[in-house]
Amino acid sequence: MTMERQPTILIVDDNQANLQVIGNIIKVLDTKIVFAKSGRQVFTYLEKNLPDLILLDVMMPEMDGYEVCHRLKSDPHTRDVPIIFLTALNDEEDEARGLSMGAVDFISKPFKPAIVQARIKTHLRLKHKTDLLERLALIDGLTDIQNRRRFDENLLSEWLRAIRESTPISLMMIDIDHFKNFNDIYGHTSGDDCLRNVAKTLKQSIRRPGDTVARYGGEEFAVVLPNTDKDSALMIAETIRQNVASLNIPHAQNGGNDHVTISLGVATIIPQQNSDASMLIEAADQCLYQAKHDGKNCVKG
Numbered sequence: 001m002t003m004e005r006q007p008t009i010l011i012v013d014d015n016q017a018n019l020q021v022i023g024n025i026i027k028v029l030d031t032k033i034v035f036a037k038s039g040r041q042v043f044t045y046l047e048k049n050l051p052d053l054i055l056l057d058v059m060m061p062e063m064d065g066y067e068v069c070h071r072l073k074s075d076p077h078t079r080d081v082p083i084i085f086l087t088a089l090n091d092e093e094d095e096a097r098g099l100s101m102g103a104v105d106f107i108s109k110p111f112k113p114a115i116v117q118a119r120i121k122t123h124l125r126l127k128h129k130t131d132l133l134e135r136l137a138l139i140d141g142l143t144d145i146q147n148r149r150r151f152d153e154n155l156l157s158e159w160l161r162a163i164r165e166s167t168p169i170s171l172m173m174i175d176i177d178h179f180k181n182f183n184d185i186y187g188h189t190s191g192d193d194c195l196r197n198v199a200k201t202l203k204q205s206i207r208r209p210g211d212t213v214a215r216y217g218g219e220e221f222a223v224v225l226p227n228t229d230k231d232s233a234l235m236i237a238e239t240i241r242q243n244v245a246s247l248n249i250p251h252a253q254n255g256g257n258d259h260v261t262i263s264l265g266v267a268t269i270i271p272q273q274n275s276d277a278s279m280l281i282e283a284a285d286q287c288l289y290q291a292k293h294d295g296k297n298c299v300k301g
Contacts, residue, residue, distance in 0.1 A: 007052035007124050008032045012042055012068065013086075014060045015102060020057060023088060025113045025118060039063030043071070047079055052127050053120065056103075058087040058094065061293040066101060073102040073114055080130075082123050086111070129298070140215040142192060143199035151214035158210075158226045159277040162270065170233035170268040172223040173284040174240070177261045177296040179219035181253040194260060195219065198244055205240045222284075230268035230301060237264045237299040245297070266301035 009031050013019050017036050025034065036042045036049065038060060054072070058065035065085060072078045082104040087094070090108035098106045104123055107116060138150035146154065155171070162169040176198060177183070183191040195215075202213045202221055216222040223240070225233050241264055249260040265288025268278050291300040 006030060006032050007128070008034060008049070008123075009053045009120070010034045010036060010042070010045065010051040010111040011055045012036045012039075012060075012065070013057040014038060015057075018057065019144060021111070022116075022267055024287065025111065025116050026055075029117060029120065031124070039068040039071075040183070042068055046072075050078070051081060053124055054083045055086050055120075056083050057090050058085055058098070060260065065283060066097065069098070069101045069103060072290055074274070082127055083124065086116070140199075143215050145199045145203060145221075146212060146214035148216060151212075151216060151224070154212050154214070155224055155277050155280070158224055159271055159280070161226065165227075165301050166270060167227045168268050168270045169256050169280065170225040170230065170266060171280045171284040172237050172266045173216065173241070173281075173288040174223065174234065175263050175288060175292065176219040176223040176252045177257075177263055177292075178251065182260065183253050185252055186250075194249055197231065197247055197249060198260070198262065200242060201243050201247060205243050206236065228268070232264070233266050234299060234301045237266050237301070241297070241299055257297060261297035263288060263296045264299045265289065265291055266299060268301070 009026060011019055011022050013022065014037050018244055019037070021063070023033055023035070031139060034045065036045055039062065056065045056068060066085065072081065072083065079102070084100065084105040084107060085098045085103050086107050088109045095106040096110070105119055107119065139145070140147040158169055176194070179191070184195060199213065199215065199221065202223065206213060206223060210226045212224045214222045214224075216256060225236065241262055244262045245259065247260065251258065251260045254261060265284045265286065267283035267287055268279055269283065271277075287300045291298050294300065
């Protein structure tokens, strides 16, 4: 199976012997195998990890496989993880119930190793292709950074996390100065190259895995900085401004500068319960407007 990374399979069964049997069947596949003996262990694992496929037994104490499946499919974080029921149950009604709850397959004992392996391979390939399509749908085709849709999703997620943890979240709104003039002088092909180079520089200028860069629209970009106070955000913004200027992309009509520059607006909020992330966007937009009004090529916060 050829994939960009080794997929992870979570096997869930309360019986150690069953875990060993299933593990031996699929160990020939190029996968990472993780085991859980209860629904509780499943959800503990999923707090920090997201497998590519779950092999789930139905008959387990405390929380059976159907309940585990229902909870997984009800949670936006886990609902897209494919589930295959591997079980001793072989009644048509049991299979129909499992599939109607969102499982992608239902395999009954006695297991035939070649069949189990083939079905797992099929569902891993489907998951890989689905993930790839979803990633492409969230990436800006020109600059290869997050698009506006992904930005909206990411900002909301980080906003809710900041509410839960009572931590600051900062947002940068960034605009390329006099970009219309740039396109008029150098043409749209050079304009596209400029956008790509600026986007690449923005990505290289932020270091933490949780910080994200997106193309907000046209020549405007956004940077989300979770758990970042105002002073830190302003320092990062100034570094970004300098890094873009150091590209020395020629711009003959940039209001006194002979190279491409950017203006940045920075806002920081510790959000409260029932507040809306749009207030952070509005605050950053106001700061960006101030930066443009005060001569461009500067940071305002």
